[in-house]
Amino acid sequence: MARRSVARLALLGVSLAAIATQLSGCLRTSSGHAPHRGSCFPADAVVIGAAGPKRMADVRVGDSLLGVDAAGKIGFSEVRAWLHRDVDAHSNMTVVETSIGKVVASAKHSIATGTVGRVEYAYADELEMGHELIAMNGSAVRVVSTGVQAAAGFYSPLTYSSNFFVGSSADSVVLAHGFAHNPAPVFSAHVVHALMNIAEVWYGTSVHAIEQEQQRRYLHPVLRAVLAVCPIVSIDAESEASLAWQWFRAPRGAAADDGVQAHVV
Ligand SMILES: *[C@@H]1O[C@H](CO)[C@@H](O)[C@H](O)[C@H]1NC(C)=O
Numbered sequence: 001m002a003r004r005s006v007a008r009l010a011l012l013g014v015s016l017a018a019i020a021t022q023l024s025g026c027l028r029t030s031s032g033h034a035p036h037r038g039s040c041f042p043a044d045a046v047v048i049g050a051a052g053p054k055r056m057a058d059v060r061v062g063d064s065l066l067g068v069d070a071a072g073k074i075g076f077s078e079v080r081a082w083l084h085r086d087v088d089a090h091s092n093m094t095v096v097e098t099s100i101g102k103v104v105a106s107a108k109h110s111i112a113t114g115t116v117g118r119v120e121y122a123y124a125d126e127l128e129m130g131h132e133l134i135a136m137n138g139s140a141v142r143v144v145s146t147g148v149q150a151a152a153g154f155y156s157p158l159t160y161s162s163n164f165f166v167g168s169s170a171d172s173v174v175l176a177h178g179f180a181h182n183p184a185p186v187f188s189a190h191v192v193h194a195l196m197n198i199a200e201v202w203y204g205t206s207v208h209a210i211e212q213e214q215q216r217r218y219l220h221p222v223l224r225a226v227l228a229v230c231p232i233v234s235i236d237a238e239s240e241a242s243l244a245w246q247w248f249r250a251p252r253g254a255a256a257d258d259g260v261q262a263h264v265v
């Protein structure tokens with residue numbers, strides 16, 4: 001048992017060290033900033049499930065969401081985990097209005113531009129009139145205007161493809177990545193999925209378990225461990241030191257994430 005724990009710790013250390021050095025976001029981390037909470041999509045965002053459009057708040061681990069796979073094909077991809085889910089959060093989010101409607105996301109959430117075959121990502125607040133986003137049928141839709149609006153909830157599901165179509169109505173969905181505050185979302189998604197694989201080997205898929213009704217504030221345990229080593233954005237100072245250990249003691253996602261301010265997703 002002890003030897004196994006040491007092996008796990010070593011493996012985790014190596015993984016996290018790799019992340020800490022490779023995620024370019026880390027290199028630009030600065031501490032002195034007041035945390036501006038808020039990433040992800042609001043509760044009333046609409047995604048496309050296998051049975052049709054559904055509210056973000058109704059999405060469950062295991063659902064399939066429409067997105068684009070690595071080969072550039074539009075199709076469904078299973079929700080592997082919640083990266084971040086905060087039912088009670090309130091924030092001001094960026095509204096991007098396109099020719100087909102609106103999408104509301106946190107300012108630094110990555111929205112797809114380019115084409116289905118060659119997806120690129122830009123932060124929501126970098127988008128301007130004339131930029132082209134990707135509609136559900138793969139066609140380009142132009143940004144008409146951008147703004148800010150109050151939004152309730154932070155929701156960030158991680159699908160196997162790491163992206164999904166999302167909008168403020170079923171007609172207005174455009175492609176977005178699962179990550180925010182990350183200058184290299186595609187690369188980082190590979191790293192996060194690799195860590196998820198490791199976590200699943202250790203703990204089984206129950207590492208992604210979440211009590212959707214009771215856990216109103218959830219941050220995935222793998223992400224918590226990453227943030228403890230690599231505060232891509234900010235983590236509350238007092239909880240920082242204990243985070244990696246929390247992950248070992250409470251690997252099932254059950255620990256309250258008091259004081260953790262996540263901005264990655
Ligand atoms: C949203 O922005 C308005 C105007 O700047 C501000 O008064 C309000 O407190 C902000 N709300 C949140 C939740 O940050």
Ligand SMILES: *[C@@H]1O[C@H](CO)[C@@H](O)[C@H](O)[C@H]1NC(C)=O
Nearest residue numbers: 100135136137138139141171
């Ligand atoms: C694709 O979707 C857009 C936006 O909804 C629509 O304007 C366009 O006509 C559609 N194209 C095709 C080929 O269906």
